[in-house]
Amino acid sequence: MIVIYFLLLVFFLSFVGFLILPIGFLGLALTSLVDAPMQLYYMIAHPEVRKNHALEHATIHVLEQELPVKLSGISYPNGFLVQGIGDPFIVAQAAEVAKQRLLNGEHNLAVHPRCGTTSVVTSLVFAILFIVFSIIFGLFSWINLILSLILASLLGSVLSPIVQKYITTDWHVQDIELLQAEPIIRGWSSQGVFVHTKRSDVKWSIS
Numbered sequence: 001m002i003v004i005y006f007l008l009l010v011f012f013l014s015f016v017g018f019l020i021l022p023i024g025f026l027g028l029a030l031t032s033l034v035d036a037p038m039q040l041y042y043m044i045a046h047p048e049v050r051k052n053h054a055l056e057h058a059t060i061h062v063l064e065q066e067l068p069v070k071l072s073g074i075s076y077p078n079g080f081l082v083q084g085i086g087d088p089f090i091v092a093q094a095a096e097v098a099k100q101r102l103l104n105g106e107h108n109l110a111v112h113p114r115c116g117t118t119s120v121v122t123s124l125v126f127a128i129l130f131i132v133f134s135i136i137f138g139l140f141s142w143i144n145l146i147l148s149l150i151l152a153s154l155l156g157s158v159l160s161p162i163v164q165k166y167i168t169t170d171w172h173v174q175d176i177e178l179l180q181a182e183p184i185i186r187g188w189s190s191q192g193v194f195v196h197t198k199r200s201d202v203k204w205s206i207s
Helices: 002-045 047-066 088-103 117-137 142-168
Strands: 072-076 079-083 176-186 189-199
Touching: 002 047, 002 117, 002 142, 047 072, 047 079, 047 088, 047 142, 047 176, 047 189, 088 176, 088 189, 117 142
Parallel strands: none
Antiparallel strands: 072 079, 079 189, 176 189
16 A cells, blocks of 8 residues: 555656646746856956967867866966866966967867857757747647757757857967966865966956
């Protein structure tokens, strides 16, 4: 008897979840519809971050071409962090090479396939598609949800390089001066190497 009650409870919860889950994704879509454009606008409004973002990607490309590593990074107004490596000398050298290669015409180095821009673009595309499909075909349709997820995944990977090229990075880094590179350590482990930068006409304090 207990087994029957348990199975009924599982069936009931599954049924409720089946009905409620699309509503949860609708909430996620509405949130992404606000959050994703704000993240993109931040990059547009901060040209120094876009330039450092290009240098970050190019530096990671150079390092991954020379070393058997998979790296990630984060860009700031005053520099960029390369995560997954702890030697500041190697990163500093790679950053210098990366800058020169960007200025020599290898603009493709400013775009990276593992950039977080892909997640932002995918979320935005999913939000738009799911809301449009919900209005056209019905709010609680699982077909809307699945179709939106599939199309967003495909379009996100296609649109991300374009968005990186024209919005989130800027390969015109001739006015960016590379300063010192220092390891960032938290606790007992290295978090990566932070490359300090300075724009030739602007100075930032490093905290």
